[in-house]
Amino acid sequence: MKQLRIGVLVGLFLGAGVLSWAGARLWDSVGTLPSVPLAAPVVLALIAVVLGATALSLRSRLLAQRERQPGAKGVDPLVAARAVVFGQASALVAALVAGVYGGVGLFLVLAELDVPARRDQAIYAGASVVA
Template sequence: MKPLRPALLAGIAVVSGVLAWAGAKLWDSVGDLPGIPTAAPVVLAVVAVVLLAAAISIRGRLRAQRDREPDAKGVDPLVAARVVVLGQASALVAALAVGVYGGTGVFLLSLLDQPARKSQAVTAGFTVLAGLAVIVAALWIQHICKLPEDHDDPTAPAPR
């Protein structure tokens, strides 16, 4: 499994942000732009908290295992791989959400004189912050679960 690169996440966010801004501008010129769901930042914040809790748990168990503490629970490699995959998938979705809500929020900044649009711009801002929290937590999980490189093993396959 290859690590997820922050540049890829930034690219997804930028491209989706530009498309969302253009789509919001076009939609608003044709009709009324739909509202931003208030549950979006809450859902992303919950995902960030779950990923953060998983990262803290795995990090603690890996440290206990590394320090050879008695009665230390190890980390099953399959569980660690599943958590990393969950984190990577969450980061990809969060990058898309950051872009979409960021682009829409930037468009809504031109409509701050309307109270409803001001509220939606604030919601979009909180959604972007929650999405960034998901990305940070996912990248931290990926860092925690990274296997150390073994340079001393002559039977190990050569890196490509």
């Protein structure tokens, strides 16, 4: 397995952002743009917390195993391999999701922030990108 490069993630983020911005612009010209759900940033933040906790747990177990601490619980190689694959997949999906919400949020910011509903949608999209 090759190391995931930051350029790939930035490219996915920018590509998804451009496509979602163009799609939001087209969709808005034809009809009503679907709203960004209020639960989106909450769910994405919850997923990020679970992934972070899993990574910290695995990291501490690997560190204890490397330092040969007495009573250290080892890490099965298959579990470590699965964690690497899961981490890379999570990074790719996070770049895509952040790009999509970023593109929609950019469209909403550039369109009309006078309308309270659009302003709220832009805030939800921005919070989703951060999460």
